[in-house]
Amino acid sequence: LEKEREAQSKVAVAAERARIARELHDVVAHNVSVMVVQADGAAYVLDAAPDQAKKALETISSTGRQALAEMRRLLGVLRTGEHQESGEYVPQPDVDQIEDLVEQCRGSGLPVDFRIEGTPRPLPSGVELTAYRIVQEALTNTRKHGGPNTGASVRLVYFDDGLGLLVEDDGKGAPHELYEEGGADGEGHGLIGMRERVGMVGGTLDAGPRPGGGFRISALLPLKPVH
Numbered sequence: 001l002e003k004e005r006e007a008q009s010k011v012a013v014a015a016e017r018a019r020i021a022r023e024l025h026d027v028v029a030h031n032v033s034v035m036v037v038q039a040d041g042a043a044y045v046l047d048a049a050p051d052q053a054k055k056a057l058e059t060i061s062s063t064g065r066q067a068l069a070e071m072r073r074l075l076g077v078l079r080t081g082e083h084q085e086s087g088e089y090v091p092q093p094d095v096d097q098i099e100d101l102v103e104q105c106r107g108s109g110l111p112v113d114f115r116i117e118g119t120p121r122p123l124p125s126g127v128e129l130t131a132y133r134i135v136q137e138a139l140t141n142t143r144k145h146g147g148p149n150t151g152a153s154v155r156l157v158y159f160d161d162g163l164g165l166l167v168e169d170d171g172k173g174a175p176h177e178l179y180e181e182g183g184a185d186g187e188g189h190g191l192i193g194m195r196e197r198v199g200m201v202g203g204t205l206d207a208g209p210r211p212g213g214g215f216r217i218s219a220l221l222p223l224k225p226v227h
Contacts (some may be wrong), residue, residue, distance in 0.1 A: 022193040023070075026133050029190060030140045031067035031206065034108045035060045037143060059107055060170045094128035095120075095156065095163075098135050102154060105139050111151040112139065118158030127221045131156070131165055131198045133204075137166035137190045145215070146171025162203075163221045169215040194219075 042056035093101075102114045123131075135154055142152045150171030157164035191207055194217070198205040203221040210216045 018021070018196060022133070025190060025193055026136055027067055027070045030136050030207070031063050031124070034104065034139050035144050037108050059104075061177070062090045063104070068164075071108060084183070092125065092129050093132040093136075095123060095131050098154070098156065099131055100134070100180045101136055105143070105152075108140065108141055110146075113153040115150070115154070116158075120158060123163060123223060126201050126216075127163060127223060130201050130203070130221055131163060131219075133197055134165055134194055134217065134219055135167055137194055141190060141215065142167075142169040144169060151216075162223055165219040166216070167218075168210060168214060168216045170210075172213065 005186040039060045042053040042060075045056075046053045059123045099114060103114050139152060139154075142150060146152075146169050150169055152167065152169040155164070155166040157166070194207070195205055198219055198221065200219055200225075203219055205217070205219045207217045210214070
């Protein structure tokens, strides 16, 4: 019994470490990529278009503050083992915030077509967070690997028994092997985290190059709790 309890404890610790690693990756990878893009743009137009450079700096500032707020939330969970109820508490992202995420990407120079199909309705909290993080990571990958003049589209489809997600871009994409095998410098961890998140809610995920170029990520998340 003692060995069994020890084994169960190790499994629980490993699961919590993986959950925190996914959250850290999503928060850092997305927000830092936005800041890098904006900083490069500001440097490029600093003399020719100072107003545009100022707007880019404002985006960097707001993105950095958002990243810090989410990091404080994660650190609070690490220190106390539970969500803090202080004024610095940041709610978990949900489906309603995907539109804000899309607007942030548009502001950083990535054209994104966003559509919702079906009738929106309340979803299990795990599905809400999973959907948000999938879209966030997919758009982050588009910025990192899509190349110049790339556009993306995001579709949310409400079915009777699930939520469908489709994120596509028309960029040059990245080698499929990078996503499947972890890639250099851990760049494949985003897709690994996606698969883990989708698996935890009992969903399915398909990711790979699109016919004709670009990359596609599609997921189906069931709305019934998974035991």
